[in-house]
Amino acid sequence: MNTYKRMQALGRRPAAPALVRHIAVRRADGATLPSHPACAASDPQSCAHALVDARLNEALFRYERVIRDRFDAIEDVLRSLSPYQHDLDFAEKAQVMAEQRLGLRWPQSALEHAWVAGVDMKTLFAHATFEGVARCVASADFDQAAWRTALPLNVARWREFGYHTVDISPCADGRLQGLLPFVLRTVPDEAVLVKAYAGALFDIENDVADWAQRQVHQYASGVFGLDYLKVAVYHFSSSSPTQQGCAAHGSHDDVAITAAIERLYALRHAVAEQFGPDMAPQVVLIGVDTDLDAIRIHLPDISGRLHAQRFLDSAHLYRQTLGLPADVALGHIEQAVKSYAHDLGGLGAKGNESGMQGLAVAWLVANFSQIEYVLHHHAGRYAVIGHDEQFICVGDMVPRLHLRNQFYYAHLDTVEEGAADLDVGIRIFSGLNVRRGLPVPVLVHFQYSSAVPDSRARAVQRGQRIRAAIATRYAELCSRGLLQCCVAVSDRRGREPLAFVADDASVSPCMH
Ligand SMILES: [Zn+2]
Structure with missing residues (x-):
């Protein structure tokens, strides 16, 4: 739909x-x-605006x-199928329609007894949703080819600005799932780590481990002089600030910003304590207005402090420079960033002030294209400024799917630890799906490394454990077929993009 x-x-x-x-x-x-x-x-x-890349926007x-059509078509197909479910040749008709319009086949077991008891639409809906996810991942190279090479922020630019790795932790909110290619016009590749957490409250220990691994890799490659940049991304809603801000912080923007700043300081402190002050990563804070996709960039002052109320505002700069020739507009933005840095007494960029300023200019200009994207394709503000996801993803984020509001994400290692996040997701889908008689599709997904022996088997077992715990926690929904859960794994190195895990080869891998 x-x-x-x-x-x-x-x-x-x-x-x-x-x-x-x-x-x-x-x-x-x-x-x-x-x-x-x-x-x-x-x-x-x-x-x-003269600096906007209109072809990239197209x-x-x-x-x-x-991507949206792939999921929107599911309900249309099920509605078309409904009048035929008591026909003798229903199974055949259903398979033909699924192949032609959705590019998939239904599990035969879900069709065989339709003429007696009616078809199980909930199972078909969930099956098509999960297959749709798998197709988005499998065809990502093809689907994304037209924009991947046209995005302005890439490995070469990171090096130019003095960074070997950009580690970004946005909030796990579905509205930030298009952050890299859309909002920041940044190529999702191996130089960019994205780790989403509710409220952007990233895991310090994991980040220290990632930082150490990347530093070792740099030294092993004989590359020196480049740094590690950590970015936390909070979000807010300009048209409904108290309702549609960050749920993890009760839609209190000040709380969300303060919490993200504290996390960035904690990471810097953790690395400095263990490896020396000169080794601490550089940090930047970004805010996204999820109604418009405009950004705020907070750079650290000369003493390393980040200020909640002092930021560069892309919407403001877009408006100031609208109508100017491209070179004049760019000069204005560069000057605005310089003045901002000057007002902060300089930047806490470990001697790389020009690199950090260059990055800020690049992200601001890149975001102009996204502001105009929302102006031209979504009437300036998204029609749905809140949740509008297709499924819940539990565990590790679905790789290679970069689009706003595709899934509600609950990052968890055990259901007990992630129960609060998951309960919020189920509540959201009670409004989106259950009240219309449609199930909540829950994809339990874990990544493994094909370089590590038995890593895949462990990821599978973990997924199955989580699925069993979900079935217990939401037993009532499951018994009515209103929660359909599926386990999938993928290889971090990309050798297996996304594979569903079947408990029994004779049945569909998904259960309810
Ligand atoms: Zn949030």
């Missing part, structure tokens, strides 16, 4: 699709929205359509 249909089903007032989607923007509850901070025009499409929009 697409966003428009889903909002209608939820009784909300959606932004109109297709031809009229760019007209007035009102929030779902009818409240008047604040004026757009980047574009003052009544028609968002009339804003066109490529990203095609990718968004491909």
